[in-house]
Amino acid sequence: MSCAEEYTPQLRARGYRMTSQRLAILHVLHHSGKHLTPSQVYEKASRKLGGLTETTVYRTLEFLAENGLARPAHMGNGHFVYEIARHEHHHLKCRICGDEMEVKHALLEKLYRKLESASGYRLTDSHVTFFGLCPNCQKGE
Amino acid sequence: MSCAEEYTPQLRARGYRMTSQRLAILHVLHHSGKHLTPSQVYEKASRKLGGLTETTVYRTLEFLAENGLARPAHMGNGHFVYEIARHEHHHLKCRICGDEMEVKHALLEKLYRKLESASGYRLTDSHVTFFGLCPNCQKGE
DNA sequence: TATGTTATTGCAAAAAGTTGCAATAAGGAG
DNA sequence: CTCCTTATTGCAACTTTTTGCAATAACATA
Incomplete structure (x- = not known):
């Protein structure tokens, strides 16, 4: 399934429009699979879309973050x-070498329930x- | 105990110097007791120290954050x-009204141990x- | 108390991120 | 297919944050 086919209905369903800009940016995020800074996204996406x-x-x-298609993450520099x-999922990052691993959300479920009731x-x-x-x-x- | 008396030895112990700028900024943080943005700190501190x-x-x-005298916190806007x-301690913040409460670190201890062993x-x-x-x-x- | 070392600051310029507003274009309606 | 509404974009100006470097000042030592 192409990015357009996958994401356009999700936007439409919420009353928003799909545009070439949004598609280019989704495409970059989708195919990179990693965390990208805004300027990395700009750099890659503008190659496709002058x-x-x-x-x-x-x-x-x-x-995209507000509408659940992308996730923002703080990576420690603010x-x-x-x-x-x-x-x-969540992340665990090394303060020294910057190495980064995923943390399953399941591990946090108990804590979330505890925080909610407290x-x-x-x-x-x-x-x-x-x-x-x-x-x-x-x-x- | 004054701010100078309290914080100067902590810096010295690590081989750093106390300066009027650092003191003014520590004073602001110490007496405000709340979260402050860099520009709020600048505004208050520069009133005392032109x-x-x-x-x-x-x-x-x-x-100060690197040396344990101040704590940085992400407050959701990056x-x-x-x-x-x-x-x-940690924070729990409302996405809508911005209301904010403290979360005791003790509540996270178990999770921390779990993450460490995993x-x-x-x-x-x-x-x-x-x-x-x-x-x-x-x-x- | 005077001196030397070097951590720390201020300045200026750059980079990163934000905002208001007029022009553009997505896509529903005819 | 064309028109209309208005969500979305680009531009330009602005605010916030970062960086390199020379000048300054903290403080250890004599």
Whole structure:
């Protein structure tokens, strides 16, 4: 299934329009499969779609995140990176070498329930990044 | 105990210097007790210390965070806010009204142990922000 | 108390991200 | 297929954050 076929109905269903810009950006996220910074997205997407502006990239990434097609993640420097939305997961990142691994959401379920009953909040967010030292960097300490 | 008396030895112990800029910024964080953005810190601190630059504020906040005197927190918009380092805690923030509450670190201890044994990482970071809907905003849904 | 070392700051310029508004184009209706 | 509405984009100006480098000042030592 092409990106257009996959994502257009999702936008339409919410009353939004599919545009060449959104498609190009979704395409980049979809096929990269990794976290990308806005400027990485801009760089890749504008190769396919000349005339794309960085403003649009910023706005589109935020838009896609709000509508569940992309996930924003903090990667420790206070800035966002984005990835295509797949299964819910979190990240664990090494403070020293930057190595990064996925954490299944299931591991957090208990905590989420505990927080909800303690606070009365309903937790909505699917992305948390934890920081630590990876096994390798622990040796070098 | 004054800010100078409290924080100077902590910097010295690590081989760093106390400066009027660092003191002014620590003073602001210490007495505000809340999260502040870099520009809020700049605004308050430069009232006490004319000539302070924003560059220095950014650099100092990062420096203080690295050395455990301040804590950075993601507050959901991709930017950092800072607060003076007290006990370890986390935050739970409402996506709608922005209301914010503290989460005791003890609640995360089990999860941290679980993550460590599952990953081999040693978790170092003390700040995580969770997002959800506060009891009030859940009603209005 | 004066001196030397070097951590720290300020400045200027660049990079990254945001905002308002007029022009454009997606896509429903005729 | 054409027209109309309005969501979306691009532009330009602006705000926020980062970086390199020379000048400054903290403080250890004598």
